[in-house]
Amino acid sequence: MNNNLTKSFALILSSCIASIVFADNNILHDLNEGDPLVYSNADQPNDPKDKKRKPKRPPPLPQQVFVDVNGDGSLDKVAWGSPRHSLSVTFLGYGDGTFIKKGLFHGDKHLPKKAPKILNFADVTNDGRADKIVTVMPPMKKPRPRPDDHDATADPHPKPKPKHPPKTLVYLGMADGTFSKRPMGITND
Structure with missing residues (x-):
């Protein structure tokens, strides 16, 4: 029961x-x-x-890569978050699978804030230290229809075109685990 x-x-x-x-x-x-x-x-x-309001989205997950930034032979952990920023944090590796607790920050204030950025890390200069490669994507320009264009074969929904080609900047990896303040090939203003 x-x-x-x-x-x-x-x-x-x-x-x-x-x-x-x-x-x-x-x-x-x-x-x-x-x-x-x-x-x-x-x-x-x-x-x-x-x-009136934008939907709430979770923040992007941080991305990370393991490269030798300071050239000591052990892998270091480099992490970064949003594709809108070029800020990265480097945690130097001890070589036994552990890393320092205090990270080394690197970011460039001179890059456009709203432009999407792609970060990569590779030894471009072949000096044994990984370099930071930042590709800055240009803002998109929406094509305007011409008032005198009455062509029936024209695409009714044209795709936006970039204003200029992407810009690639290389920040050299330094012996202390940081990256250079200015990108390679750019002189001080």
């Missing part, structure tokens, strides 16, 4: 949960007052607030 009662209670509870989950998202009833409350689901396409 007790087992049947438990099964019945579980069945009633699961049906209540299912009815709540599959209920209409537009109106919820407050059990205390009995008045319907309008519920605005942020995932619905008809939400008027969607045009």
Whole structure:
């Protein structure tokens, strides 16, 4: 008898949960007052607030690479976060699988802030130390339709074109585990 009662209670509870989950998202009833409350689901396409706010996205996961930055023969860990920034943190390796706790930061304030950046690390100068390679992607320019262009074969949705080609900057790896302050080939202003 007790087992049947438990099964019945579980069945009633699961049906209540299912009815709540599959209920209409537009109106919820407050059990205390009995008045319907309008519920605005942020995932619905008809939400008027969607045009005013950006959807919350989780921050990008940090990326990391293991290279020898200071040329001592042991791998160092270099981590960076957002593709919008060229900031990287280097954790020097001891050679036994452990790294220093305090990281060495590197970033260039002279790069455009809103341009996407791609970071790579390789020994470009063949000196035994990894160099930081930053490719700065240009902002996209939307093509404007010409008013006198009545060509029926023209693409109605032209793809945006870059304003200029991507720029690649190389920061030399230094013996202390940092990268040079200015990229290779750029003179001080």
